[in-house]
Amino acid sequence: MDIHPDLTERPHDIVVEQTVALPPDVIYKAWTEDFDAWFAQQGTLSMKPEVGSLYFFETHFEGGRHPHYGRFLKLVPGELIEMTWVTGNPGTMGAETVLTLELSAAGDDTDVRLSHRGFYDRKTAKGHAQAWPLALEHLEKSIKGSEGG
Numbered sequence: 001m002d003i004h005p006d007l008t009e010r011p012h013d014i015v016v017e018q019t020v021a022l023p024p025d026v027i028y029k030a031w032t033e034d035f036d037a038w039f040a041q042q043g044t045l046s047m048k049p050e051v052g053s054l055y056f057f058e059t060h061f062e063g064g065r066h067p068h069y070g071r072f073l074k075l076v077p078g079e080l081i082e083m084t085w086v087t088g089n090p091g092t093m094g095a096e097t098v099l100t101l102e103l104s105a106a107g108d109d110t111d112v113r114l115s116h117r118g119f120y121d122r123k124t125a126k127g128h129a130q131a132w133p134l135a136l137e138h139l140e141k142s143i144k145g146s147e148g149g
Contacts, residue, residue, distance in 0.1 A: 003052060003073055005084060005096040005118065013117035014129040020140050024078040024103040024110045030139055031081050031101060032072075038142035039135065040068075051075055055083070070096070079103055085116070090127065093120055112136060 020027060032049035036042050040057035047055035049072060056069045068091075070084035085099040086092055097118035104111045114132050119125040 003071070005098065007098065007118040010095055010097070010118040010120050012119035012122050012125040013115060014119075014125045014132070016112075016114040016116075016129065016132045016136070018112050018114070018133055018136050019106060019109050020112050020136055021109050022140055022143055023108065024105050026143060027101075027103055027110055027112065027139070028078050028081065030143055032075065038139050041065075049075055066091070070099075073098065090124070092118075093124065095120055 022030075030038055032047070035047055035055075035057060036045040039059065041060045044056070044058040047053075047057065051072050051074060054069065054071045056067065059066045059068065066087060068085065068087050070086050072081075072083050074080060074082040080103065081099075081101045083099050084096045086094065086096050088094060095118055097116060100113075100115045100117075102113040102115075104113075114136070116125070116128050116132065119128070
């Protein structure tokens, strides 16, 4: 049984490629176990890194609470994270999108290829194309800051 959502009615997607000054295993852990160390509001995260497992968290910004939820589709430690990603407006507008991070070691850094598929329209996809590089920068700064480096 395929656990991937049907994206045929939502054909818009984006790809972000960025080098992050952290090793792949640290990025993998940040996305699968320590999401509240850099992205999710403290105390709101429910996440178990297992294929088929559901997750939930909130972000708090611009005076509001923004719930996010989904499920893990594929996990390869230090190499690949594939998950569904659902938010409200103005995020994915309730659509179950697919977020994939491919991690490749590049010396002490990691080349990250982030694809996000399944948006209803180009405008929403474009907004995520602008947001994800900022999120990856925030990840790097947050993790390096927590390590004292």
